[in-house]
Structure formats: structure tokens, C-alpha cells
Amino acid sequence: MKIGDRDFRSIWPREDGVSVEIIDQTKLPHALEIVRLSELDDAARAIADMWVRGAPLIGATAAYGMALGLRNDPSDAGLASAYETLHATRPTAINLRWALDRVRHVVGRLPQQERAAAAWRLAGEICDDDVATNRQIGENGLALIEAIARGKRPGESVNVLTHCNAGWLATVDWGTATAPIYLAHDKGIAIHVYVDETRPRNQGAGLTAYELGNHGVPHTLIVDNAGGHLMQHGMVDLCIVGSDRTTMQGDVCNKIGTYLKALAARDNGVPFYAALPVSTVDWTVRDGVAEIPIEQRGGDEVSHIVGMSDRGVVERVRIAPETTPVANYAFDVTPARLVSGLITERGVCEASESGLAALFPELARKRA
Numbered sequence: 001m002k003i004g005d006r007d008f009r010s011i012w013p014r015e016d017g018v019s020v021e022i023i024d025q026t027k028l029p030h031a032l033e034i035v036r037l038s039e040l041d042d043a044a045r046a047i048a049d050m051w052v053r054g055a056p057l058i059g060a061t062a063a064y065g066m067a068l069g070l071r072n073d074p075s076d077a078g079l080a081s082a083y084e085t086l087h088a089t090r091p092t093a094i095n096l097r098w099a100l101d102r103v104r105h106v107v108g109r110l111p112q113q114e115r116a117a118a119a120w121r122l123a124g125e126i127c128d129d130d131v132a133t134n135r136q137i138g139e140n141g142l143a144l145i146e147a148i149a150r151g152k153r154p155g156e157s158v159n160v161l162t163h164c165n166a167g168w169l170a171t172v173d174w175g176t177a178t179a180p181i182y183l184a185h186d187k188g189i190a191i192h193v194y195v196d197e198t199r200p201r202n203q204g205a206g207l208t209a210y211e212l213g214n215h216g217v218p219h220t221l222i223v224d225n226a227g228g229h230l231m232q233h234g235m236v237d238l239c240i241v242g243s244d245r246t247t248m249q250g251d252v253c254n255k256i257g258t259y260l261k262a263l264a265a266r267d268n269g270v271p272f273y274a275a276l277p278v279s280t281v282d283w284t285v286r287d288g289v290a291e292i293p294i295e296q297r298g299g300d301e302v303s304h305i306v307g308m309s310d311r312g313v314v315e316r317v318r319i320a321p322e323t324t325p326v327a328n329y330a331f332d333v334t335p336a337r338l339v340s341g342l343i344t345e346r347g348v349c350e351a352s353e354s355g356l357a358a359l360f361p362e363l364a365r366k367r368a
């Protein structure tokens, strides 16, 4: 996707063939800073400190991290240690484990001298596949938007609400929740997006609004608590969110606050979809509420806000008393019963075990 005149992916290999570059997303939307990752620890830090974030991009970065680690130590111990270092960075997004398992499975069988190059090639394939997958998710989700657009009067927009950033910055390109939006907009369908700010890290305000703005998609930033009100007043036609881990029965784990949007959507008859690649499905987990580990992050993210002052300086300010105890749950689980459907690369299915199994029989069978 474009930033200004330049086409970007969210991660790309450098021509030197020994390092990758990423956009430091903690600096957006105020500054576009590109960071080079040359070592395993660089990749681990980029994920843990959320220079890169979003489930598919975490996986892609981890795959490159394995290649960088194996370059220094291709032994079995080096492979295991790279896996563990990267796996420990963030607990909830399953794409991390998916990418690490894939690399370990492929390179673990190779002679040590071939491992780093093979991991590097595989990381590139994971990135390319992610782009194609998201584009396909976009095509499949586009049909939902087109169906709503057909019922609109001339000049009326389809209003979509999204939470957090499941855009191209969360993937390698296109995004999951945003891919259908970008395709609809590019096709000339009048579409408008309500963007939840997504406290505490404000990925909606800082990243989704930035992306949509760069692509020329009409959008409005709202506070996290506004969604229910908008839905009550018929201002939202469709909710589309991403997912960090979806269980085999269709429970959707995503950024904290997603569940409340789904409840409001159900109460107001608004369709609520999650868009995700199959790499986000955890076939080992059935009940998301009981089984998915929810990341808890530092209290500073809640007790402070970061933004650019009118003087053009990025500042961090406290909004709660110094002694106030803080809890910072980063994700929640929306039970499948509240999800209208899952938009995947193979089509849209019911959020249920049978729905997922119908689209991905080979994976459902393997895990049964």
C-alpha cells in the first residue's frame, strides 16, 4: 500500500540479503521511521516492543528472525533457542507460533549449513503468501460490502466499523479487515469507515486512520465507547475486525474491546464479521474464553497517553493519579455465537467448527 508516492510492504528484505527492514509503528502517524533488523535479538525486540505488531506481521517478522538467528548459530541448539526467544515475545497472536513451527519444521531436517538460507527463503514465501492471502480475503469480503451497497440509495455510503488495526500495517500488505474495504473503495463503491481509537495504544487512531487516509478512504475516528451509540442509530451497516487467534469452534480473540462491539452489534442487528487467514486459526483450542492466553501489558499504557503536542513534540502525559492501580488486558474473546461469519482466503464461513471444517477440511481432519 502507498504512503505518499511510495509503495510499501510492512516488512521487506534488504538487497544485502542479510537483513530486513520494517516500519517502526510506534512512531506512526507522527514519523515514518524505517528500522533495520540484522540479528535475532533485533527481530525479537521489534515484536516485543511493538515496532511491528498485528498477528500476521508478527509471524512474518518471527520467520525472518529465525533466519537471522540461524545465520549465527545453525546448530540444533541454535534453532531451539531462536524459536524460544521469538516465541516468548508476545503470547496471544497464534500466527507467531504458526510461523515458527513452519520454519522449524522445514529447516530442522536440513544440514546445518543450509538452514539459514532455507529459513530466509521461507520467510520471503510467508510474506508473499500473506499478501496473496489478504488480497483473497479482500475479494471474499467485498461481496458482503457489495450486497449492502446494492440496498443503498444513490449517494449513500456503506458504513463499516472496525476496531484496532487489522490493516496492511498488521499484515504484510492489504490487511485482513481492511482488504475488503480497500477493494470496495478502489471499485468505486461509496464506503465510509468508523475507526475505533483503540485505547490504550490507539492503533485505530494512529495506524488505521493513517492507512485509510493515505489510501483516500473516507473515515471518521471515534472513541472506543461510541460504537454502541452509532449502531443504535443505524449508522453502522457492518462491523469487520481482525483476529489474533480464532479457535476451532470459531471464537474470535482480538484486541481488547472487540467483544463489546460484538455485543452491541448483536443487540442492534448489525452483522459482525472477523477477517482472518487460516494461519490465525488455532486448531488445538476449542473454547477461546477458557483457553487463549491473554496478554497483559504494562500499566503505563493505561495511566499515560502518548501524542504529538500542538508544538509538534511527541509527548507522554499521565492521565491518572500516580498511585492508581492499573490493569491492562490487551485482548478479549468474542464467542462464536456473536460472530456473523469468518472471512477467510477460501471464502466466508459460519463461525463454528463445521463452518471452518467445510472450508479447511484437511486442517480440521489433521487436528481432530
Ligand SMILES: CSC[C@@H](O)[C@@H](O)C(=O)COP(=O)(O)O
Binding pocket: 053, 054, 055, 056, 093, 163, 164, 165, 166, 167, 170, 171, 175, 176, 177, 203, 241, 242, 243, 244, 254, 255, 330
Ligand atoms: C490483521 S491482524 C488482527 C489483529 O492482530 C489486530 O486486530 C490486533 O488486535 C493487533 O493487536 P496488536 O496488539 O496491535 O498486535
